[in-house]
Amino acid sequence: MIVEHPSPNHAARTDQPVDILVLHYTELPLKESLDILSDDAREGRVSAHYVLDLDGTAYRLVPEDRTAWHAGTSYWRGREALNATSIGIEIVNLHGDRHDYPAAQIAALIELCTGIIARHPAIVPRNVVGHSDIAPQRKIDPGRRFPWKTLASAGIGLWPRDSGRPLDGDFQKGLQRYGYTPPLGVPPREIVKAFQRHFRPAQVDGMVDSETGRLLAGLLDPLGGTL
């Protein structure tokens, strides 16, 4: 179910296609989230296309053909400032490292994302990202408890097979091949942590251990020549 809840915080798209889907958690309960994302009087106005409540109810704040302001300073695949080319979903959760996402909410999220990807075919699987992937060191949402693997098995985003072999080549270069784009001044270790938050949430320490290397190798494998 989608409830219309228009926010005044949006702008025109550019002529670039929408090709990135960014997932967030709100850090706040539903009502406060809707209020902030619709407030045009505060400094640093913010918004998102959708807010998804715990019970799976989706609120539409900004039409997909307008730019919402959810990503802030952000980087992916060599590009920056990703609001203009992305769709943003804010998922109600107070802290995605500490609180599980309810099954009803995830089922609704899968339905919502499936529709978005169908409407914007340029959103290829590795362009389904968390805020933490595109704003390393600055953001940790949607958090370590976010079920990326469940989404990937529903065709939304990628989940690595453990390749069983070490990564061939430099880890940081591999991260960049996948899409991680290190902002100036952010230490390499923070980019490794962003990768682990998404793909190896059991241990987010920024250390390139053998499992982390095998997972990145597994992730790069199916991309083959399409990079």
Ligand SMILES: [Zn+2]
């Ligand atoms: Zn966020």
